[in-house]
Amino acid sequence: MLLSDRIQRMEESKTIMMARLTRQLRSQGKDVITLSLGDIDFNTPDYIKEAAKQAIDQNYSHYPPVEGYPDLIDAIINKFYSQTDYLYRPDQILVSNGAKHTLANIILATVNPGDEVILPTPYWVTYNELVNLAGGKQVYIRASIESNWKITAEQLEEAITPKTKLIILNNPNNPTGAVYSYQELAEIARVVARHPDVLLISDEVYDSLTYEQAFISMGVFNSIRRQLVLVNAVSKTYAMTGWRVGFMAGPKWLIAACKKLQGQMTSGVNAIAQKAAAAALRGGSQIIAERNEIMRRRRDVMFEYFEQIPKLKYVKTRGSFYAFPLFDEYLGTQYQDQIIESTTDLSMYLLQEANVAVVAGEAFGYPGAMRFSFAVDQEIIRKAMERIIDALKKLRPDLF
Numbered sequence: 302m303l304l305s306d307r308i309q310r311m312e313e314s315k316t317i318m319m320a321r322l323t324r325q326l327r328s329q330g331k332d333v334i335t336l337s338l339g340d341i342d343f344n345t346p347d348y349i350k351e352a353a354k355q356a357i358d359q360n361y362s363h364y365p366p367v368e369g370y371p372d373l374i375d376a377i378i379n380k381f382y383s384q385t386d387y388l389y390r391p392d393q394i395l396v397s398n399g400a401k402h403t404l405a406n407i408i409l410a411t412v413n414p415g416d417e418v419i420l421p422t423p424y425w426v427t428y429n430e431l432v433n434l435a436g437g438k439q440v441y442i443r444a445s446i447e448s449n450w451k452i453t454a455e456q457l458e459e460a461i462t463p464k465t466k467l468i469i470l471n472n473p474n475n476p477t478g479a480v481y482s483y484q485e486l487a488e489i490a491r492v493v494a495r496h497p498d499v500l501l502i503s504d505e506v507y508d509s510l511t512y513e514q515a516f517i518s519m520g521v522f523n524s525i526r527r528q529l530v531l532v533n534a535v536s537k538t539y540a541m542t543g544w545r546v547g548f549m550a551g552p553k554w555l556i557a558a559c560k561k562l563q564g565q566m567t568s569g570v571n572a573i574a575q576k577a578a579a580a581a582l583r584g585g586s587q588i589i590a591e592r593n594e595i596m597r598r599r600r601d602v603m604f605e606y607f608e609q610i611p612k613l614k615y616v617k618t619r620g621s622f623y624a625f626p627l628f629d630e631y632l633g634t635q636y637q638d639q640i641i642e643s644t645t646d647l648s649m650y651l652l653q654e655a656n657v658a659v660v661a662g663e664a665f666g667y668p669g670a671m672r673f674s675f676a677v678d679q680e681i682i683r684k685a686m687e688r689i690i691d692a693l694k695k696l697r698p699d700l701f
């Protein structure tokens with residue numbers, strides 16, 4: 302066996318199988334609708350594309366600084382200042398290849414084998430697997446539909462031990478769509494402040510996508526500044542998932558460590574993409590607002606259909622572009638030769654029977670629920686939901 306223990310500890314993404322099956326069905330001529338994507342169908346706005354074209358013409362073709370170009374770092378400082386009223390210094394910022402890479406840097410730079418990392422569950426699967434890669438031990442705290450998919454400060458306090466190194470909070474949340482209020486965040490910050498040797502990562506990549514509820518950054522709490530790492534990206538806000546630019550703001554010592562790691566592993570982020578990201582952050586408020594309104598309407602369409610599904614339990618999405626309804630009453634069922642015991646089975650059934658791809662809750666450490674993305678056109682959502690309802694009727698005709 303030539304593979305390292307490290308790589309063998311890591312699980313393959315459960316969504317990969319779904320993507321493979323979707324491709325298979327499509328190659329058989331089936332019209333499969335995907336509600337499983339973490340990528341909005343919008344294109345990158347023109348003003349950003351123009352900046353990238355200019356960067357090419359201006360010969361941004363050499364190695365960029367590992368930490369990021371100064372103008373991008375400035376734009377990031379301004380973004381965080383507008384959200385937190387705190388002026389980070391340039392040596393407290395690092396630009397990486399997407400928020401995913403930012404998270405990998407932080408986790409690899411801080412977690413020793415055996416260190417505990419607190420993950421609110423359902424969690425975004427990458428957190429879990431990066432902790433595995435680092436040899437850390439996950440300590441899960443379960444959010445529930447009754448708590449509007451949010452963890453409480455008490456749960457957090459109970460989970461912290463002398464071995465706790467990191468807490469990873471994601472707000473607005475993938476997969477649940479939950480958004481924490483000021484009060485809720487303040488209570489969490491109070492707990493964190495009581496444990497000065499613990500770091501808190503606040504992953505805020507969906508900050509611009511909130512509906513009816515203002516986004517509050519964890520960065521507003523000065524009491525935890527030296528323990529806090531803010532993680533963000535241009536990916537979701539500016540429809541730039543393919544450009545791969547993410548960033549963090551945090552303590553200088555952590556930035557220096559992550560910079561050392563990144564300097565050896567990947568160097569600085571693609572020069573053209575950095576120039577595009579700097580332009581993105583300097584503008585775009587109007588287009589973001591317009592797109593938000595489109596997303597809000599898409600969410601409303603999806604939830605209108607949820608209302609038509611008997612016994613479905615859900616909380617209306619306040620942020621991000623996902624919904625995470627619970628399907629308890631549709632488990633333990635059967636249609637022809639397909640037995641539905643778990644939400645993994647149910648997602649396979651929906652793929653086969655309705656030709657719609659969604660992600661089973663198992664992928665987020667939360668069996669019983671399924672993640673629906675509404676990052677597609679309203680008409681596609683309607684078509685997908687009608688097909689899903691027809692397929693569910695076959696499982697529980699008595700409920701409809």
Ligand code: PLP
Nearest residue numbers: 339399400401425475534536547
């Ligand atoms: N954090 C969360 C919660 C996400 O859902 C995603 C993408 O799906 C990311 C981070 C990764 O963002 P990026 O594309 O910038 O790596």
